[in-house]
């Protein structure tokens with residue numbers, strides 16, 4: 001059965017430097033949510049991905065996501081799938097398959113997540 005951790009909205013993942021990738025559908029959905037024309041939304045809030053294969057959210061000067069406002073996500077109802085899937089996608093990919101010390105070294109963002117920190121206090125007995 002997949003592990004399902006409940007997000008505690010600590011926003012650690014929104015502050016972590018990285019890249020939030022958007023699909024074309026997500027670009028349209030978030031632009032509509034913000035009541036913006038897509039070209040304006042793209043110009044103001046998006047940038048080219050590092051692999052140059054699509055678009056990603058811009059970051060603030062401190063590397064936080066551009067939509068992190070006062071500790072909250074300004075687009076919470078339409079936040080990208082990548083955000084919705086964290087941390088559960090990672091946990092289910094790695095837990096029980098990759099040693100904890102390797103996870104800690106290679107995936108430090110996971111260890112900043114409040115939901116995962118709580119999970120580690122009482123992990124499943126069979127792992």
Ligand code: SF4
Pocket residue numbers: 013014020057065066067068069072073074075076079080083
């Ligand atoms: S879109 Fe929202 S949930 Fe995703 S990183 Fe930005 S602030 Fe966090």
Ligand code: SF4
Pocket residue numbers: 006007008009010011012013014086087112113114115116
């Ligand atoms: S770091 Fe974890 S608990 Fe905090 S907002 Fe992100 S997913 Fe939720």
